[in-house]
Amino acid sequence: MRRVLRMSYLVAGLGGIGFFGMSMLLLGVWPGRTLEEQIRRTQPAYPLPPTASEQRGRRIYSREGCAYCHTQQIRYVGSDFKRFGKATLAWETIFDFPHLWGTRRIGPDLSREAGIRSSDWQLSHLYAPQALVADSVMPAFPWLFDGAPNRPRQEARDLLDYLDTLGRNRALAGPEADVHARDAMDCSADERRYAFGKGELNASPAMARRSGEFPLLPRVKTQPAGQDVYARNCAGCHGARGEGNGKGADGLSPKPTNFTEQEYSQTRLSQALWHGVAGSAMPAWRDVSRPDLAAVAQVVRSFSATQAEPQIPPPVLELGASVYKARCAQCHGATGGGDGTAAGQFPIAPTNFRTQRPSLAASLRTVRNGIEGSPMAPWTNELREDEINAVAYYVRTFYTGDVR
Ligand code: HEC
Ligand code: HEC
Ligand code: HEC
Structure with missing residues (x-):
């Protein structure tokens, strides 16, 4: 009897050690080996180590x-x-x-x-x-x-x-x-x-894209829902009144757009909201529902303070047209579509003047000073003051709004 009891200690002891060893193998060693094996089989030839x-x-x-x-x-x-x-x-x-x-x-x-x-x-x-x-x-x-x-x-x-x-x-x-x-x-x-699998369009919804399909948002009346979406998502950068001076604006370059001095076609708004503005901090908003996007587009529109368009004398427009052709068309396109021959070389797409019209003051300021953090350079060294004025007027004549 005592011998059997003594044996049982031994059996239990050995069993315990055995189980310990087995779990080490099954839970520690084996998965590690499988993983290493899988990494070896699937890894690319030259993974780049961190600097x-x-x-x-x-x-x-x-x-x-x-x-x-x-x-x-x-x-x-x-x-x-x-x-x-x-x-x-x-x-x-x-x-x-x-x-x-x-x-x-x-x-x-x-x-x-x-x-x-x-x-x-x-x-x-x-x-x-x-x-x-x-x-x-x-x-x-x-x-x-x-x-x-x-x-x-x-x-x-x-x-x-x-x-x-x-x-x-x-x-x-x-x-x-x-x-x-x-x-x-x-x-x-x-x-x-x-x-x-092929990534879906929504993967990384905030990722800005420069081109590609986008849904044309319907035009809607101003709604409280839109104000809400704006306050939560946009005001931090573009400011509560759309003046481009939100709390987050300070550290950004280029700065968030001041909506009070821009007019947009619905196409441009739809595109900007769906794709963001590649090369800037403006994210894409594909994870916001389309009715909400349509509503917030209307909010953006409502900030714009459009004035009666001034009559521009024909000689000024002619001067503007010739300066434009020589200096601006390679980026902004012959007919202002933002599709000049050089447009593809720059991180931020040149403004499409057919779908976006800056106020005269904004246009003039941009041509004089350029836009910091963007390929739009200042022109004060290159152009005479009359040329600067003329071309700032001229680019605004391309705007067609929503007529396409
Ligand atoms: C208490 C939780 C918490 C901690 C800690 C935290 N984050 Fe975040 N982070 C969030 C939340 C919530 C969001 C989503 C909201 C937002 O974008 O701010 C976020 C968003 C982000 C994003 C944006 C992702 C995208 O593209 O939408 C980045 C990048 C990020 N965090 C980096 C960091 C880094 C780097 C640290 C450490 C220095 C950090 N976070 C610490 C909660 C946290
Ligand atoms: C993180 C800051 C940030 C947030 C948040 C943000 N924007 Fe922007 N947005 C920018 C910046 C920066 C630009 C300017 C890009 C440039 O210079 O072309 C911009 C540009 C735009 C433009 C102009 C696009 C064009 O054609 O030049 C529109 C329209 C716009 N934002 C709408 C919105 C709306 C609506 C929201 C909220 C849903 C929003 N933005 C949220 C930073 C932001
Ligand atoms: C090197 C390419 C390039 C050339 C050349 C160029 N632009 Fe631009 N321009 C841009 C880009 C890119 C933007 C958009 C910047 C942004 O969105 O932040 C821009 C923006 C603008 C805007 C601003 C619209 C707004 O959002 O307020 C005006 C106005 C403008 N350009 C006028 C001109 C005129 C006039 C000329 C010629 C004298 C010219 N540009 C030449 C690249 C160029």
Whole structure:
């Protein structure tokens, strides 16, 4: 009897050690090996390691606790795919050690953040999130700055550099690497679609695009809903009265448009709201419902203080036309459509004067001073004062409004 009892201690002891060993293997070693194996099979030939400043940025991201609110993994589910794009592959975070995947989403996933927002947006947002996104719960990080959003310290620059790496390796690897990974992975048809499917238009709704399809918003009467959408989403930059002087405007370049001195066709408003303004902090608003977009377009329109158009003497227009042809048409297009031969070379699209008409004062000011942060240069060194005046008048004659 005592022998049997003594044996049972041994059996239990060995069993315990056995289970411990087995769980180490099953839960620790085996998944790690499978993952390594999958990364080896699917990774592209030349993933780009982070630079020194990007690594410093990563440490700041970790130190400031960004990962408590932001994930860096797009899950294999439809809603993630729709909002953030292609699901994260295992190899995408090979330089991430220890990883910053996060477990909780209070803010959006950041694994594709590179290129979604302009740098001036990112810095202003870090400095004071609520200035740009009225009801944001993201804390401000002013200690990364010298008292203003356009005076970032090295730490803010490093953090920005790091944000610019998020999603970079997947983008760099290109479609060939995706095909390679798809063939090497054994996963369900759904997972395959989420990992490699063609991104939907709504993926990264804030990402500005320069061209592409957009819905023509219907013209509606001014509605309280529109005021509401404006106050929540637009006033931070464009100001409560549309004067381009919202709380968030200070750190941005180019500055948010002053709507009181612009007229827009419905086409231009629809396009600007759907695509944003690429090369500026103006985000796209594809995640706002279309009735709300139509309503907010009407709010923008209502700020414009249009006056009776002055009669321009024909010789002035002639001078304007000749200056325009020589100096402006290569960008703004022969008939003012924003489609000149050089237009494609610049980060911000030249204004299409057929669908947008600045007030005379705004036009004159822009031709004299240019627009800071945009390819529109000042002309005071190049043109005589009469030429400047004439061409500032002339560009306003292209406007056709909604007649197309
Ligand atoms: C308390 C939670 C919280 C913390 C901590 C936090 N964020 Fe956020 N973040 C949010 C929320 C909520 C949003 C969405 C609203 C907004 O854009 O402000 C957001 C939005 C963002 C966006 C915009 C994403 C996009 O393109 O729409 C970026 C970039 C970002 N955060 C970066 C950071 C960084 C970097 C840190 C750390 C320095 C950080 N966040 C810390 C909650 C947080
Ligand atoms: C983060 C700041 C920011 C927010 C928020 C913002 N805008 Fe803008 N917006 C800008 C900037 C900057 C420009 C100027 C771009 C340029 O110089 O071409 C701009 C330009 C525009 C234009 C002019 C486009 C053109 O043809 O030049 C319209 C219209 C506009 N915004 C509407 C809106 C509306 C409506 C909202 C709210 C739904 C909004 N914006 C929210 C920053 C913002
Ligand atoms: C290098 C290309 C380029 C040339 C040349 C150029 N522009 Fe521009 N212009 C732009 C761009 C880009 C914008 C839009 C800037 C923005 O949206 O922030 C612009 C904007 C403008 C605006 C501002 C409209 C508004 O939003 O208020 C006016 C007016 C204008 N240009 C007039 C002219 C005139 C007149 C000439 C010739 C003397 C000229 N431009 C030459 C690129 C150019």
